[in-house]
Amino acid sequence: MNQLIQTLKEQLIEALNLEDITPEDIETSAPLFGDGLGLDSIDALEIILILEREYGIKIDNLENAKEVFYSVQTLADFIDKNRK
Amino acid sequence: MKPIYINKISSFDYTVGEYTGIPCAKIADPDYKSIISNANMRRRMSRVIKMGVSSALICLGNQADIALDGIITATGWGCLEDTEKFLNDMIKYDEGSLNPTTFIQSTFNTIGAQIALLLSAKAYNMTYVHRSLSLESALTDAMLLLNEGKQNVLVGAFDELTSSSFTTLRRLGIYRNCLAGEGVNFFLLGTDKTDTTLAQIKGLTTLPTGTNSDSVSESVIRFLSVYGLHPSDLSLIALGKNGKLASDRIYDEVISILALKDASVLLFKQTCGEYPTAMAFGLVKTVEQLSSNSEVGSYALLLNIDEAFGSSLILIQH
Secondary structure, eight states: OHHHHHHHHHHHHHHTTOTTOOGGGSOTTSOSBSSTTOBOHHHHHHHHHHHHHHHOOOOSOOTTHHHHTSOHHHHHHHHHHHOO | OOOEEEEEEEEOOEEEEEETTEEEEEEOOOOHHHHOOOHHHHTTOOHHHHHHHHHHHHHHGGGTTSOOSEEEEEOSSOSHHHHHHHHHHHHHTTTOSOOHHHHHHTSTTHHHHHHHHHHTOOSEEEEEOOGGGHHHHHHHHHHHHHHTTOOEEEEEEEEOOOHHHHHHHHHTTTTTTSOBOOEEEEEEEESSOOTTOOEEEEEEEEEOSSOOHHHHHHHHHHHHHHTTOOGGGEEEEEEOOOSOHHHHHHHHHHHHHHTOSSOEEEETHHHHOBOTTHHHHHHHHHHHHHHHHSOTTOEEEEEEOOTTTOEEEEEEEO
């Protein structure tokens, strides 16, 4: 799980072009949207593409999106349970 | 017609770049972080968007809170880097889900929109994509707006050179004997003369395609006569000579036919290279040279010849 979290942070930094931010700067349990990293809806779409391309998780209807996309930790948990 | 003043300009320095060992004129990138402070907006911007937004902000300077009546941009190529990435991803991911950011930022009006977002400017916002006459179209629109009673209009022109565009255009022979280039320039136009006013745009016109030296010379003389001028009244003539033999011969013959008297000649594409909105850089250099070296009231003419897509003339007065 720790390796997955580290990789996910690196993928977020690259895909979202987060300037001057290293994986160590991202708190694993901190919110990604609003507070924390301050991501927005376009970033959410970019994260969906990471899930699809890197982990084979295709999202058609995510009812609990708010919980899954809350933090790096919740995203990693979701990937761990659903990746192919 | 109301007088149209160029109250502010912005331009970047050039550096010699190269693609596959062939030199080209590239913008010397400034420190964008110090110009675009909003990190969340900046991180999504490709190079040309940063160039365009930075140029607009520098142009406005300490007048960033000015009430703009319009933001009008001009480009021949648009935001190529994002367009190339988006199209490459289409192939790479077999037309599956594609990144939203590159799609959103690949559109031609992205820079005008980003400037409006940063300035919270809700006024008229338009982008002209008319190949080598894009700047002229944007300036015409701005002049019409100002004549309708608007007071301040921001006009900008941008085109970026990328590795792919260089390779493709070079294969098509666009850069045979001429320097490939790119550029971004902005102008704050207004109907009121201010402390920062640099020059006045007296007029501009476009010429049909397929020109020759006789028709261009006749057009220049006719255009100047509208303002009661003769070629000998010009202090400066800026030419879009780019090294291409056919069009350079027309420029040389036109200069000979016009029999200019003591006019300085400015060859702006020697610095910025060839790109669709290079006239914007020519306009910046003309205004700078006219306002620093010539008497108040002196005239300069810009001439750009593009046999394929249309030529243009812009008359400036200090």
